[in-house]
Amino acid sequence: MTETRQPTSPRPRPLRVLAAMSGGVDSAVAAARAAEAGHDVTGVHLALSANPQSFRTGARGCCTIEDSRDARRAADVIGIPFYVWDLAERFREDVVDDFVAEYEAGRTPNPCLRCNEKIKFAALLDKALALGFDAVCTGHYATVVLNEDGSRELHRAADMAKDQSYVLGVLDEKQLAHAMFPLGDTLTTKDEIRAEAERRGLAVAKKPDSHDICFIADGDTQGFLAARLGKAEGDIVDESGTKVGSHEGAYGFTIGQRKGLRIGHPAADGKPRYVLDISPVNNTVTVGPAEALDVTALTAIKPRWCGRAPEGSGTYTAQLRAHGGETEVTAELVDGELRVAFAEPVRGVAPGQAIVLYDGTRVVGSATIATTVRRTAPTPA
Numbered sequence: 001m002t003e004t005r006q007p008t009s010p011r012p013r014p015l016r017v018l019a020a021m022s023g024g025v026d027s028a029v030a031a032a033r034a035a036e037a038g039h040d041v042t043g044v045h046l047a048l049s050a051n052p053q054s055f056r057t058g059a060r061g062c063c064t065i066e067d068s069r070d071a072r073r074a075a076d077v078i079g080i081p082f083y084v085w086d087l088a089e090r091f092r093e094d095v096v097d098d099f100v101a102e103y104e105a106g107r108t109p110n111p112c113l114r115c116n117e118k119i120k121f122a123a124l125l126d127k128a129l130a131l132g133f134d135a136v137c138t139g140h141y142a143t144v145v146l147n148e149d150g151s152r153e154l155h156r157a158a159d160m161a162k163d164q165s166y167v168l169g170v171l172d173e174k175q176l177a178h179a180m181f182p183l184g185d186t187l188t189t190k191d192e193i194r195a196e197a198e199r200r201g202l203a204v205a206k207k208p209d210s211h212d213i214c215f216i217a218d219g220d221t222q223g224f225l226a227a228r229l230g231k232a233e234g235d236i237v238d239e240s241g242t243k244v245g246s247h248e249g250a251y252g253f254t255i256g257q258r259k260g261l262r263i264g265h266p267a268a269d270g271k272p273r274y275v276l277d278i279s280p281v282n283n284t285v286t287v288g289p290a291e292a293l294d295v296t297a298l299t300a301i302k303p304r305w306c307g308r309a310p311e312g313s314g315t316y317t318a319q320l321r322a323h324g325g326e327t328e329v330t331a332e333l334v335d336g337e338l339r340v341a342f343a344e345p346v347r348g349v350a351p352g353q354a355i356v357l358y359d360g361t362r363v364v365g366s367a368t369i370a371t372t373v374r375r376t377a378p379t380p381a
Contacts, residue, residue, distance in 0.1 A: 048119070109352045125179075
């Protein structure tokens with residue numbers, strides 16, 4: 001494992017910076033810090049819905065009319081130009097439609113990671129560079145390290161409690177060369193960030209953090225999917241294939257789910273049952289005991305590397321969820337497919353999720369989980 005290195009500024013000269021301002025406290029403070037550092041900063045709010053009222057209302061989202069107004073007020077206080085860019089169609093195609101299609105196929109996507117890949121550091125960055133900006137600034141907690149040879153690396157934030165490098169694991173070295181994360185290298189609590197915002201006169205200082213998925217207004221993922229995919233009744237079966245319940249759409253379940261199964265009778269051993277497998281082909285959900293969720297290995301596709309792709313087999317730590325812990329793995333890229341073996345079995349690993357590899361604090365890259373190998377494989381329905 002490599003040792004943690006202190007982040008250094010990618011460029012010593014002042015930059016033309018486009019600050020993505022969601023309307024929240026983190027992006028506002030990040031924009032303020034970039035301006036205070038002497039950069040020529042312009043704020044931009046991304047309009048991600050053709051009908052912003054359909055996204056989460058109040059102060060919990062990042063895509064509402066209120067958020068746009070909060071971002072504009074913050075830009076006024078900082079003293080920087082501000083614009084609203086309409087990326088609604090691109091967001092719908094690359095994030096919302098992808099989210100629905102992945103669930104329909106029995107997989108569990110991460111829309112925030114996809115938004116960073118396709119919107120903030122593809123569509124937004126491409127447009128920024130075309131307009132002559134040098135970098136895109138966001139309020140993510142992560143750090144970019146500049147090496148002596150001019151290459152760049154993505155590292156975890158200085159404060160692990162706030163680290164968001166997992167959802168940035170899709171960025172390649174070219175994108176990292178134009179990424180700025182002013183909050184990533186400071187050991188400050190969220191309360192201190194809010195206090196800094198208040199000192200700067202930013203009204204978002206006390207605004208609650210956003211939660212859940214921004215484009216699901218009421219937080220009801222199953223209802224959101226049902227409205228787009230329709231009800232499709234099917235069976236819930238145990239590992240032997242015996243029907244133990246029914247459902248209104250296999251897309252409404254995720255691997256490892258325990259609650260909301262609506263199983264009519266308990267298991268023979270009286271222990272809780274969990275979702276082990278989702279089959280969109282026959283619209284069947286398989287449930288079983290917790291130990292049947294133990295995954296020993298997986299394959300992942302569409303790898304993206306935060307720098308040069310690794311060669312041969314290596315030992316890393318892996319993160320499987322945005323707020324999950326690390327686990328030790330060995331991984332190797334074979335014919336464009338990432339093959340991963342876990343040092344100890346892990347649970348709740350679902351196709352469609354992202355696996356992000358780390359070497360110490362350095363983000364090596366990410367890939368989308370395609371298949372898993374379990375210690376006890378569920379019997380096909």
